[in-house]
Amino acid sequence: MEALVGAAVFDGTETRTDVAVLVEAGRIAAVLPRDAVPADARLTDLGGGLLTAGFIDAQxxxxxGVMLNDGPTADAMAAIAAAHRRFGTTGLLxxxxxxxxxATAAAIAAAAAAVPTRPGVIGLHLEGPHLAPARxxxxxxxxxxxxxxxDADQLIAAAEAIGVLMVTVAVEQAPPTLIRRLADGGVTVSLGHTDAAYDDVRRAVDAGARAATHLFNAMSPLGHRAPGIAGAALDMGALWCGMIADGHHVHPATLGIAIRGKRGPGRCFLVTDAMGTVGTEGTVxxxxGRTCRRADGRLTLEDGTLAGADIDMAASVRLLVERVGVGVEEALRMASAWPADMLGIGEMRGRVQAGLQADLVHLREDLAVRGTWVAGVRNGG
Incomplete structure (x- = not known):
């Protein structure tokens, strides 16, 4: 048993001081007062900072330097997870x-192999091909x-094999009957890349859709007479809203408006939508098969279209705190507890509580990452 001490602990609900996090056999055994640590526990003094749940990135x-589309294999997934681990992400899709x-079939097979064997790979997100060309x-x-x-048969079988499968679909390309089949079959259905109107989104939500993919991006916008999917996602409590907080995909002011205005119980949560540039110095x-370029924090196709994001989860948390004005605790929840709850794995990950997997991140006062633990194994710091 290892006792992590010397840092404040945000457990997903509150920040606590003078406590220890006991880790044993890859799980959190207890969070208890520092003076109650068992005598036989091995002490690890973190020397300040904040210990919290590891980040979970659903996109x-x-x-x-690795892109999943370039070769969807278990090793590629492991390399992606390893690159993001240094930035606090302990579980990703x-x-x-x-x-x-x-390629879709290969990704499904790779994820089924990777989840039980590659630390940090907790499932798979298929963003397409059932999307709207107009978006x-x-x-x-x-x-x-x-x-x-x-397609629904394939996805339901994939969810059973992988465990956590998220699929982004456009309302125009996936009727409510198929969304219901997917939801009943254990697939997390997210709506995105769609021109759907408010009432169309309502029908998809009634059928079991659970989330909106990268809110505001590649979707019908919020208008004062036509709320679109952006307005529907904020108004409908059943939907969770993924958000890219890089300052380019969505203006920080708009992020703040959405976070404050989201109707619960669904919440806004962070995704990076990161490309292979994260953790590298590469610029192309x-x-x-299309060339993308990296410059000034943006990744673009030759025509200027944004092509994913050049940001990690820790930097996303800092942007929420520094530029949007979100409190530290809520920003951390948006990177851990809320994505875990959205994916239905909140009883296993996303908080620092007894019984959950010991996926942790140690942050400095400026919210930069000092070290991470995946299933109790420390990486860096």
Missing amino acids: VNGGG PTLITDTPA RGAHVAALMRPMAEA FTLN
Whole structure:
């Protein structure tokens, strides 16, 4: 048993001082007063800072120079997870953007192999191909198509094999009957890359849709007469809202308005939508065979279209605190507890509580990462 001491602890509800986090067999055994640590526990003094739950990122296209679409394998997923771990992310969903049926099948097989064997890989996010060409963003419209019954069969089987499967669909391409089948089959259905009207979103939510993918981006906007999916996502308590907080995809003021205005119980949570540039010095990469460039914190196609994000989760938390005015505790929840709850794994990850997996991050006072633990194993710091 190891006792982590010497740092304040944010457990997901409150920040506590003079406490110890006991870690044993990869799990949090207890959070208890410092003077109640068992005599046989090995003490690790963190020397200040803040210890909190490791970050959970439900949308990660790449990292460490690796893009999942370039080769969807278990090793690629492991490399992406390792690149993001140094920035506090202890669990992520490698994300395949719209691609061919063969690439989708390969990603599903890779995730089924990676989840039990590659630390930090906790599932898979398929962002497409059932998206609306009118809201394609950086995706290839020619690869988009309506969802069929056979696609739903494949996704339900994948959810059983992987455990955590998130699928982004456009309302135009996935009727409520198929959304209901997916939700009943254990798939987390997120709505995105869609021009859906408010009432269309309501029907999808009634069928079991659970989230909105990168709120405001590649979707019908919030208007005063037509709320669109952006307005629907904020108004409908059943939906959780993923948000890219890099200062480029969404203006910081808009992030703040959305966070303050979101109707519960669903919450706004952070995603990075990160590309392979995270953790590297590279300035050029490819996406579905197209050249993307990195400059001034932005990743763009040749025509200027944003192509994912060049940000990690710790930097996203800092942006919320420093530029949006979100309190530290809520910013940390948006990176850990809320994505865990959205994915239905809040009883296993996302908080510092007895019985949960010991996925932790140690932060400095400026919220930079000093070290992480995945299942009780420390990385860095």
